């Protein structure tokens with residue numbers, strides 16, 4: 001067990017330092033095809049969470065520059081308005097809008113989706129980007145562990161509640177969830193809110209990101225007949241406000257070799273643009289290609305069998321109806 005964990009950490013470090021960096025992106029970009037990014041999204045509605053900063057901002061800007069109607073979901077009105085103005089002025093696209101919702105609150109997500117759904121518009125692309133790493137164990141006013149609330153409960157609740165809008169856009173609807181390479185270090189774990197006394201925020205974040213990858217697989221299987229594509233991805237290591245705040249050590253160590261926000265968001269935008277028959281349902285993507293979900297000999301693969309019971313727990317924590325009833 002200890003040896004396997006040590007191996008996982010070492011293999012992740014080596015993989016990360018060679019591939020997740022700016023130089024890794026430059027190497028992978030040699031294989032990118034220019035024509036992949038020449039697709040337009042005019043008339044398509046995209047919802048991007050955490051769109052005022054870092055990768056979410058770069059994603060919203062990227063989608064807007066391809067002509068999409070973009071809904072930027074942000075928790076802070078001021079930061080959201082500043083970002084909205086910047087994206088409108090940089091892209092010249094006025095079909096970019098701001099939505100306010102604090103994703104750490106299930107009740108706020110429910111109110112937001114009721115409001116958003118009343119527009120009765122098809123949703124072609126949902127990008128679950130908002131993410132968070134809190135090192136201390138903090139509980140939200142609704143009683144949820146904070147990392148879990150933003151990274152897992154919000155991803156699940158928002159996606160499930162906008163499913164009818166995604167169905168309206170089928171067979172060209174997709175859900176792109178921004179996970180992290182950090183998930184390679186953790187198997188799926190039933191202890192969703194990390195109730196042990198040795199709380200470790202980095203580990204909890206990695207566990208959350210593993211849930212997002214397994215959840216994407218699960219959605220893809222569950223909703224295979226709905227014409228909705230589910231993909232998870234990881235951006236590599238990018239120089240965002242989130243990274244410099246939560247992982248200052250990584251920021252310092254990789255100074256000059258972290259990806260730009262646009263490089264980190266590149267695969268998200270690419271996934272939004274590609275014809276769905278070119279993409280693999282339920283897959284995990286990195287630098288415009290399908291990537292492994294597990295490192296060799298890491299012992300994380302078998303844990304994905306638990307996803308059904310984990311989804312039941314998330315659904316019950318979030319107070320949602322079983323999906324079969326829809």
Ligand SMILES: NC(=O)c1ccc[n+]([C@@H]2O[C@H](COP(=O)([O-])OP(=O)(O)OC[C@H]3O[C@@H](n4cnc5c(N)ncnc54)[C@H](OP(=O)(O)O)[C@@H]3O)[C@@H](O)[C@H]2O)c1
Nearest residue numbers: 050053054055075102103104130131180237238240241242
């Ligand atoms: N950057 C990397 O190297 C890297 C690597 C792997 C994975 N990721 C993933 O990439 C995604 C984006 O991260 P980033 O690096 O761009 O970080 P970031 O700059 O901190 O951006 C995170 C965004 O999420 C928003 N957010 C956080 N909590 C929220 C909440 N409760 N409700 C609504 N929005 C909330 C933030 O809003 P505020 O500005 O108001 O805080 C911000 O807009 C995350 O899912 C992260 O896990 C990033």
